[in-house]
Amino acid sequence: MAAPLPKRIIKETERLQNEPVPGISALPHDDNARYFDVMVEGPGGSCYEGGVFNLELFLPDDYPMTAPKIRFLTRIYHPNIDRLGRICLDVLKNNWSPALQIRTILLSIQALLGAPNPEDPLNEAVAKQWKENQAEAIKTAREWTALYATAKK
Amino acid sequence: MSRDETLSEKSTAVGLAPYEDARALVRLIQCTQCSRPLRQPVTLPCGNAVCRACLPDFHERANISYPDVPARRRGVMCPFPDCGREHPASDCGVDVILSKALDSIAGIMAEHTMSASMITTIMEEIRLDDTEALDADSEKPKINKRPWSRLVATYDIAAKGQLPYECDINYIHSTSTSDTGRAMDAAVLQEILDSMHREVDCQICYNVLLDPVTTFCGHTLCRKCMARAVDHSLHCPMCRRSLAIPPVLSRHPSNCTLINLLNAMYPETMTSRAEAVATEETGGEGELNTPLFVCTLGFPHQPTLLRVFEPRYRLMIRRCLESNREFGMLMYNRYGEPQGDLGPVHFYHYGTMLYVTNAQPFPDGTSLVETQGAYRFRVKAHDVLDGYSIGSVERVEDVSLAEEERLEAEETALPPAEEGDVAGHIDRMSTQELLELGQDFVRRMQGRSAIWLRQRVLDIYGQPPDDAALFPYWFASVLPISDEEKYKLLPTRTVRERLKITASWIRRIESQRW
Numbered sequence: 001m002a003a004p005l006p007k008r009i010i011k012e013t014e015r016l017q018n019e020p021v022p023g024i025s026a027l028p029h030d031d032n033a034r035y036f037d038v039m040v041e042g043p044g045g046s047c048y049e050g051g052v053f054n055l056e057l058f059l060p061d062d063y064p065m066t067a068p069k070i071r072f073l074t075r076i077y078h079p080n081i082d083r084l085g086r087i088c089l090d091v092l093k094n095n096w097s098p099a100l101q102i103r104t105i106l107l108s109i110q111a112l113l114g115a116p117n118p119e120d121p122l123n124e125a126v127a128k129q130w131k132e133n134q135a136e137a138i139k140t141a142r143e144w145t146a147l148y149a150t151a152k153k
Numbered sequence: 154m155s156r157d158e159t160l161s162e163k164s165t166a167v168g169l170a171p172y173e174d175a176r177a178l179v180r181l182i183q184c185t186q187c188s189r190p191l192r193q194p195v196t197l198p199c200g201n202a203v204c205r206a207c208l209p210d211f212h213e214r215a216n217i218s219y220p221d222v223p224a225r226r227r228g229v230m231c232p233f234p235d236c237g238r239e240h241p242a243s244d245c246g247v248d249v250i251l252s253k254a255l256d257s258i259a260g261i262m263a264e265h266t267m268s269a270s271m272i273t274t275i276m277e278e279i280r281l282d283d284t285e286a287l288d289a290d291s292e293k294p295k296i297n298k299r300p301w302s303r304l305v306a307t308y309d310i311a312a313k314g315q316l317p318y319e320c321d322i323n324y325i326h327s328t329s330t331s332d333t334g335r336a337m338d339a340a341v342l343q344e345i346l347d348s349m350h351r352e353v354d355c356q357i358c359y360n361v362l363l364d365p366v367t368t369f370c371g372h373t374l375c376r377k378c379m380a381r382a383v384d385h386s387l388h389c390p391m392c393r394r395s396l397a398i399p400p401v402l403s404r405h406p407s408n409c410t411l412i413n414l415l416n417a418m419y420p421e422t423m424t425s426r427a428e429a430v431a432t433e434e435t436g437g438e439g440e441l442n443t444p445l446f447v448c449t450l451g452f453p454h455q456p457t458l459l460r461v462f463e464p465r466y467r468l469m470i471r472r473c474l475e476s477n478r479e480f481g482m483l484m485y486n487r488y489g490e491p492q493g494d495l496g497p498v499h500f501y502h503y504g505t506m507l508y509v510t511n512a513q514p515f516p517d518g519t520s521l522v523e524t525q526g527a528y529r530f531r532v533k534a535h536d537v538l539d540g541y542s543i544g545s546v547e548r549v550e551d552v553s554l555a556e557e558e559r560l561e562a563e564e565t566a567l568p569p570a571e572e573g574d575v576a577g578h579i580d581r582m583s584t585q586e587l588l589e590l591g592q593d594f595v596r597r598m599q600g601r602s603a604i605w606l607r608q609r610v611l612d613i614y615g616q617p618p619d620d621a622a623l624f625p626y627w628f629a630s631v632l633p634i635s636d637e638e639k640y641k642l643l644p645t646r647t648v649r650e651r652l653k654i655t656a657s658w659i660r661r662i663e664s665q666r667w
Binding site for chain 1: 356357358359360378381382384385386388390391393433464465537538539540
């Protein structure tokens with residue numbers, strides 16, 4: 001009875017499985033094809049290197065006209081990500097375009113880990129530390145990565 | 154071919170065969186100006202394409218003061234006689250998708266023309282019968298010879314500038330090689346189809362482009378995808394440039410080069426795609442095919458005026474106008490009251506089907522939609538389609554006249570109600586008395602110049618109807634009481650029941666007054 005899943009979502013999901021992006025994975029839930037378990041590796045050379053971050057991603061009813069809803073599940077020390085895992089990223093908000101896709105959004109998030117932007121903070125405390133004592137902030141980010149984002153199992 | 158056949162073929166795409174229709178296939182990608190395969194094609198605002206180099210020289214446009222942006226100050230005269238208008242320079246961007254498609258065709262053709270094949274194609278040029286072209290008749294027909302199969306040979310003479318756009322070709326028959334040639338052309342076309350396939354997908358729906366429209370910055374989407382993108386943002390989804398596209402896309406011409414090319418090359422895909430879209434837009438093949446607008450209360454035979462601004466409802470109204478112009482209006486269930494089998498859904502499950510009588514779009518993309526209530530319905534099941542609700546609905550009909558009469562006779566024969574039992578008293582009134590009670594009330598209120606009966610209101614809703622079945626809908630439309638109270642009219646099955654509800658409102662208002 002349910003409205004069928006748009007072809008766009010089916011194709012995007014297939015391409016994510018068949019042509020995966022290194023360091024990124026997104027798997028839809030069996031019972032909800034619009035809900036994805038996402039894994040993003042911290043980019044090499046950043047203070048998140050070696051970390052494996054889990055995120056949840058949801059495609060709203062009018063996707064791709066509106067951006068996917070996405071949030072970090074793994075705790076992360078980053079000026080543009082708050083305690084609830086919400087991400088401050090222009091392409092997830094006003095700069096979303098229906099020509100973007102899950103793949104490009106996850107790459108943007110990975111790039112955000114490589115280039116924290118304390119000038120446009122979501123987490124004021126982290127951003128303050130980042131601006132005042134960057135070395136200390138990076139150290140904390142490394143510690144958190146080791147503590148919360150080290151691959152289990 | 155009869156006229157009927159021509160018409161029926163318009164709805165389905167007709168493919169072209171690589172061998173038999175080689176000339177026609179090559180013409181699809183020839184520039185009308187230079188006759189070579191289009192190079193860096195520009196799709197103009199009129200939907201026609203020319204090579205960038207074939208555009209006439211830009212000139213300063215005269216008498217243009219709005220919008221005064223540098224790129225619009227210069228323009229070209231459209232080289233297509235069926236258009237002939239002036240296009241601003243800013244609207245002449247290279248068509249990205251067409252460009253890529255032509256590049257992949259050129260690449261494949263280049264490979265095939267690297268070496269000679271066993272086949273020779275001899276082509277005799279036939280000039281179109283033109284009354285003025287008397288000189289052409291005196292010339293000997295030009296003969297071209299190429300060591301490849303028809304499609305490749307024809308492309309090659311076009312690429313060399315030896316095949317004028319309007320010329321046809323007489324292929325000089327050679328029986329020994331026609332089967333091999335046919336097979337080779339089929340293989341070449343298949344190669345082109347495979348390589349072009351990914352280029353001609355819409356970047357929004359990921360399907361092959363259906364009725365493509367091209368922005369002035371050269372980006373192409375399906376018309377319906379473009380319309381949805383414009384609902385959300387007036388920027389190009391591809392390059393974010395501000396789109397000078399009117400909110401009503403229907404007047405924006407399609408990219409006819411791409412349409413003709415896709416129809417000729419992927420006829421089955423294009424036909425089934427058009428059919429699939431029609432099904433998808435109504436929510437699939439199931440019963441969930443009524444678009445639902447959860448917003449306000451509407452009544453049968455009464456007008457409802459809506460200001461549509463949310464992107465999802467702009468889409469819904471647009472689809473509505475393309476189909477039967479009807480959608481279901483439901484009231485928002487703000488207290489989360491249970492709705493029968495559906496449970497505490499976000500809407501009240503009885504609603505009114507509205508028919509769009511007029512939709513006035515504004516430049517900012519919002520629109521004013523005038524509707525007329527058609528009939529009442531109940532939602533049996535619901536789902537979401539592209540952000541708005543859809544449902545399967547069941548009409549709510551009044552009982553038969555015989556049953557209506559039986560009920561009236563039964564209730565009016567009851568022993569008199571006790572003093573002060575307002576509801577009991579209303580129950581025993583005849584249907585005609587109930588109507589008169591309402592009409593009297595309206596007359597009295599008009600006498601007292603009630604605000605809700607001012608001329609402005611009556612101009613919209615009209616005078617109170619004489620029909621007892623409809624009076625309550627009119628009364629509810631003008632009476633200033635809560636929508637939750639008025640909603641009680643929607644599930645009713647008899648005229649009496651509705652009139653009894655309006656009578657109870659009147660008694661309550663009267664009791665508050667003194």
